[in-house]
Amino acid sequence: VAARRVLSETLNRDAVIDRALALADAEGLDAVTIRRLGQEFGVTPMALYWHVKSKDELLDAMGDRLFASVQLDVVSGQPWDEQLRSIVLAFVEAFRRHPTCLELVYRRIFASVEGQQITELALGLLRNAGFTRRETADVATHALQTAIMLVGAEPGAEPGVSAEEQSEQLAAKRAGLLALPAEQFPYIREMADEMLHCDDMPGYYAFGVDVFVAGARATLNRQRADSSA
Amino acid sequence: VAARRVLSETLNRDAVIDRALALADAEGLDAVTIRRLGQEFGVTPMALYWHVKSKDELLDAMGDRLFASVQLDVVSGQPWDEQLRSIVLAFVEAFRRHPTCLELVYRRIFASVEGQQITELALGLLRNAGFTRRETADVATHALQTAIMLVGAEPGAEPGVSAEEQSEQLAAKRAGLLALPAEQFPYIREMADEMLHCDDMPGYYAFGVDVFVAGARATLNRQRADSSA
């Protein structure tokens, strides 16, 4: 198999990151390798070190890209819970494009400019809604983590395998669950399909975000009830 | 540096998994290597292949251990939301012991016996509480993911670095946030400490689980209101 070198593509920092993300999408984050990237550009592995300080720095840059791709359309006039929902959904949309890169998100939220801006927005939102400093920090953290979790929990998000392989191992999982003894595992057998598959992804995400936002709302209400008592 | 071989320890499957978990705790999951484990046992790397089929199978076994260590004390007489809370907290306690192994959890929930048993319990709980099949599956999934997320969001959980290094890079993060322009990032600066540090871990976890359980409760109530309207 010849290296799929793209002659027209010049080697520079942005091109390297682009390629790395594309490679992660196609074959998983493990496939992103200095040597493999060199191959893709038709160049020696060491050539990459001119454009990128180390592999770790490359991974950081990929994480920054995720935050840079978050498209926020938060209307500041709306109620705080609506705005919070918009933020989480914006995260979800961005992360969904590169599901195998999810693990890069957490360590760049405070380091990337976009991550900082969104954090600032979320913190202000919650603080003004009446949360304590502690609660504000926790809810903001959970907002990000909820997005990560929803994308990560999407069936078959973890590996960077092909579509056939994916449906294959999904079928294996299903068979494994349905093979369980009926007396001992009635509910798993009843809901095996729901656990492994979902044909309404917008609904799935809406539900997940709803649970989170409802939880935040309930927390605020309980706090108010406590402090007025 | 001599390999810290433990002469008394015999080489067998359980010992390998024990060692792998201890190694992950001490130096991170990346440090868990067939070759390194061989070194620790004072044995050739290839010797391990007699006790473990591949590195992937070893990782699976480590994941299974996490589920096996979940100590469930769910009282079946209690209301469903209390039981749900107990399950999530039991997950949290188990995962906290090996925070660097978090990524192993997701792929073993349906494969390990203990994972299956807890799943069955959770599904039955929610189904009988009145959730639809779809909702039951989603909430159960989120229960696991919430535990993963809470442990993962705990400051400094990701790397398997020493305590000094950890507080060092925490200080660096803090400095980075406080160095941001005050006019543009007032809230980040106000809540930097809360975002990076927490001295009440039980409170942190209680709050996180509360948000989740409250969200589940709100979902159920809304559904009932909808269907009775």
Add this chain to the structure above:
DNA sequence: ACCTGAACACCGTTCAAGT
């Protein structure tokens, strides 16, 4: 049944050297 030696195809990274 359990372990070793040698080998293969991979990694990230450094450093001197080329143009």
Add this chain to the structure above:
DNA sequence: ACCTGAACACCGTTCAAGT
């Protein structure tokens, strides 16, 4: 300024061979 060659210290894994 940008890339290469050679080298180093690592990976997981196979397979024939030892005891």
